[in-house]
Amino acid sequence: MSEIHGAVGAYVMNALEGDELVEFETHLAECPTCQREVVEFRETATELSLLSRTDPPPMLKGSVMAAIAGVRVLPPEEAEGNHAATAPEAVPRQPLREVPVAPTDELAVRRQRRRMRVLSLAVAAVTVVALVLGGFVVSLSQRQPPLASVTAETELLRAPDLKAYTITLKDGGQATFVASKSLNRAMFSSGDLPALNQDQTYQLWTLAGPLTSPTRVTPDALVSAGGAAKQWFTGPIAQSDALAISIEKAGGASAPTNIQGATSF
Amino acid sequence: MGLSAVPSGPGGEASRTDPAPPRDVAGRGAEAARLADLVARSSRGHEDAFSELYDLTASRMYGLVLRILRSADHAAEVTQEVFVEVWRQSARYAPDKGSVLAWMSTIAHRRAVDRVRSVSSEVARDEQYAVTTVVREADHVWEDVEQKMDVERVRKGMASLTAIQREAIGLAYFGGYTQTQVASLLKLPLGTVKTRIRDGLIGLRDALGVEE
Known part of the structure; x- marks a missing residue:
């Protein structure tokens, strides 16, 4: 590995400067390995920004939308500038504002x-x-302060044997089941549960045995319908092999009738 | 009991039994495709698509910029510049060169770093940051489980690195420091810092299993 090649990480972190930046960009234009690493490392670095997620002030959106109304979208780049050398600089580099x-x-x-x-x-x-x-x-x-206080939820999410599955429900919406046998805990969560009629409810289930022919199906907690929902399972997770959600009459049922989704874990 | 009629069990997307990725990979792919579509529509002048793109990405962009600038006012200003730039460049986004989030984050990081390295903003990492941080903690309580899982995944990835790798990456990415500054802060030779950043990114990439 040539020495300049080793600067690829610092380049992605925007930590190169001066001559070395120029030198690396010159190298990058001719090095497919570095080009590939730049793409990969940018994806990796982007994941880091999950740690800093913060909702912007609400007025910022109006300000942004007003600002773009007066800005013309640039046409796609000309084909002549489209050779590999331009790849790494797909992102515009701005001179310092104050200069x-x-x-x-x-x-x-x-x-x-x-x-x-x-x-x-x-x-x-x-x-x-x-x-x-x-x-x-x-x-x-x-x-x-630490990113999240140590709550039962955080504890679950940090469980070494954590299993999590996101599925699409039959009548729409995405749902996530998170479970840890060692903690004997599981949670259901959705950001967009379809609304139900007044006389209906979502109900959770724990199952033992294979999903297609369970040896035990146990009614679990009810989930209030519509929009965002988060619900702990109450049943024996350590002794279960699958989780399910169904739509039932208000008050719940002893056996599932209208299953919306299930997952083994 | 009609459990065999379950519409989308774990068999839906092939092998879901592998416990390694805590977050459903297909779900992430769908999210990425949606962002790409919104950018494509934005590039044809659809402000409604851009509005949705903003809603889906603003907390990532603003949070990153805020972490680097440590000033709510400057962060809002730079975040607005970032989104205007994304709008302006939307026709030049090339899906084969990375995800929309990576493209946008690169713009945001570079803008924030340029700002923080200018003299005026060095003074401007102000007290408001502390206030915003408190607000942010409150937000976390209400975060979706999905988002928390993503955060945990990255935390675990960072925890898998050596202390020096973690520090070097943190200072460069969230601190906005140059490699020379990182070397000076960590009292390490420049070459060592460079290597640690790259090794750390490799470790993180492998730990996160980021798909290209």
Whole structure:
């Protein structure tokens, strides 16, 4: 592995600078291996942003929609610029906003940028002592609480023998079953359960044996209908092999009649 | 008892018995295809498609930008720039070069990093961040189980790395630091940092089983 090849990770993290950035991009244009790694690592890095998910302020959407109304969509790139070399730069690189020079003066921009980076390095070293604890960046002055407090739900999701299945229900909607035999717990969750009539309810079931010919079918908790729902199973998960959801008359049933979905685990 | 009539059991998508991926892979693929479709429609000027794209991705983009900038005001501003850029470039999104989320996250990360490295914003990692963080914690309580599972998956992936790999990736990705700055913060040679970032990404990629 050539030395420049090793910079691919730093490149994806936007951590390369100056000459090395230029050098790597030149290399990247001719290195299929690096091009492939850039694509893969970008997908991987994107997963990291799951850890920082935050709902934006509600007014931001209106502001964004108003802003795009005045912006023309650029036409697709010309075929001539479409050779492999352009692949890594599919994402536009913007000059620094604060740089008071014409964006065409690349050298000046780069010089300015380098100056700013030197400065920001100094600032960074003094003011921000960042640590990574358990996968999270925290600063000493603003320590964040752990991502989720240890609740039964979190405990379930961290179970070493966690099984999770998302299925599409018969009458629409997606549902997820999450189960851990070692914890003897299971949960049902859906973001879009179809609404039911007044006299109907969703009901959960635990099953023993194979899904097609179960040896035991036990009625479990009821799930209020419509929209987002989350419900713990009450039954013996450790002794069960499958989970199901059905639609029943209000109050529930002792045997399922209108099964919406099931999964063995 | 008509359990054999179950419409979409685990057999629906071939082998679901493998416990490794906690999240249904087909579901993720469907999500990705939906985003790609929304980008395609946006590129033909459909603002309703773009509105939906915003709804599905805003918390990922804003959260990433906020984590890097640590200022709610700057984060909102940069997030808006990101979405305007996504709209402008929507006809140039190439599905064969990665998912919509990766494409958008790359734009967002680069924008946030450019902003944080400019002098003015270095001062601007302000106190509001702490406030926003509290709000965010409250949000997590109400998160869907699916989202929590995704988060847990990434947490486990990060936990599988060595401490140095984890720190280097965290500082570069969420801290917005250059490799030189990361090396300085970790008191390690630049070459070591470079290698750790790449090795860490390889480890994370393998742990997450991210499909291309």
